[in-house]
Amino acid sequence: MSWTGVKKAINRAGTQVLVKAGQVEATVDTEFEFEEKRYRTMQSHSRKLHSELKYYLDTLRRLESAQLSVAKALSSYYGQQQGEKPKSLAQEYFAALEKTHDEVAKALETPYHQTVLNPVARFNSYYIEIDEAIKKREHKRLDYDALRSKVQKLIDRPDEEEKLKDTEQQLGGAREVYEKLNGELKHELPRFTNLRIPFFDPSFEAFARLQMRYFRENYESLAQLETKLDAQTRQDYMDGTLDSRLDSCLAKMRELQA
Template sequence: MSWIGLKKAINRAGTQVMLKTGQIEQTIDKEFEFEEKTFKTMEQNSILLQKRLRSYLESLKLLTNSQINIAELLNSFYGNEEPSSHIVENSITGESIENFKNLSSEYYTTLKKLNNESIKDLENPFNQTILNPIARFNSYYIEVNEAIKKRNNKLLDYDSMKNKLKKLIDTPQIEYSNYDLKFKEINDELLETETKYFEINNLLKKELPKLINMRIEFFDPSFESFVKIQLRFFNENYFHLKNIQNKIDSKTQKDYIDGKLDDRIDEILNKMKMLDIVGKDESG
């Protein structure tokens, strides 16, 4: 920072202190304050939206990975069944274990394919049509906030010069040998700071509403793309999983629809409790 810049920063800090303590009359622009507040709300929400959208993509990846992990364990569970001389039947559905081995294997293969293809096909358009546009939109906040900071600095300079002129006017002229020259010097500086302040202040009041209104036009395509990408992803999952469901025996499907499958599962659990495996007296 240059010496002039440092001097300005010190003077502005002093002006801020006097404003807070009521020693200087503060210039208030309600119209600008409203536009700034609206802008800050939009900034906060769109930055949070970018964060949540990034998390959403990561959540889908975690979801598909979790599905694969479960499918892999199920496949291992059925696949580790020891060969038997006779066909073992599932006590709940009446299907052979071999059928479940085939289904669990197909389930694992299907989810692995979905993870490799669906996420891959989803990630690029998600980045291109959703994440990248909102990141680009949010990048403009840096420049706008710099302009607001500059406006606030010009306002401090303006209020400081108004206070200097007021103090000069309130001071008896007899204390100044060159009162007219001092008055002209401060008044000229006041007019200069006033011009700079109102120039950037009016510009921001004009441009901030335009930027705020642009959010609808800008985000509409991304919102539409977000819905379509979701629809495509979950439709693909539904389509492939529905094919596997159709291969489950019709009795199991009917019992599930009728709410009887839980009763059959409870029946098997009760039979498991009655198995004479645990609870024996070791001394016997």
């Protein structure tokens, strides 16, 4: 920052203090304040949305990892050697999950980034430039308020007529700069805020479709194993009597311990 920039920053900080103390009257534009509030609300929500969408993908990865770990433990329990053809349902379960991970999960990553995460991140990147414009508008407002206060004080000093004319000229320039930037923001902020729906809609649709595809293909992969379940076990599960079979087995084990 140049020395001129440092001086401006100090002067603006001083004006902010005087405004808070009630010694300088602040320029208020309720229309701008309303639009900025809408903008800030959208900014907060869309940043949270991007964070939650990333978390969702990370959670799917952790779920897949946990499923594979459990399936591997079950496969080892039933004694399958690496490279050996599956001999049990647990081993086939592990093989099915490995295939699902290699084909379905990996196929999800690229389209998820391209159609969901990246568009939301791109939309959020626009906030940087808009925030800078709002910050600049605030600086120009402080400059305008400071000069307006200075003019009011000089009006009461007849001996400062030349200084008053010079300050009034500066005030006119400051007002023009502030009002131009303020007007542009009041026009552009609602336009940008209203773009959120047409911009995000395709990503929401892609998100839903990717979810459907992911869980459908996982279901289809595991559903193939259902036909290989023991017929009596399947029937007991459907009838709700599987728990009774387990209780009977536990009762017999207790008898052996007696």
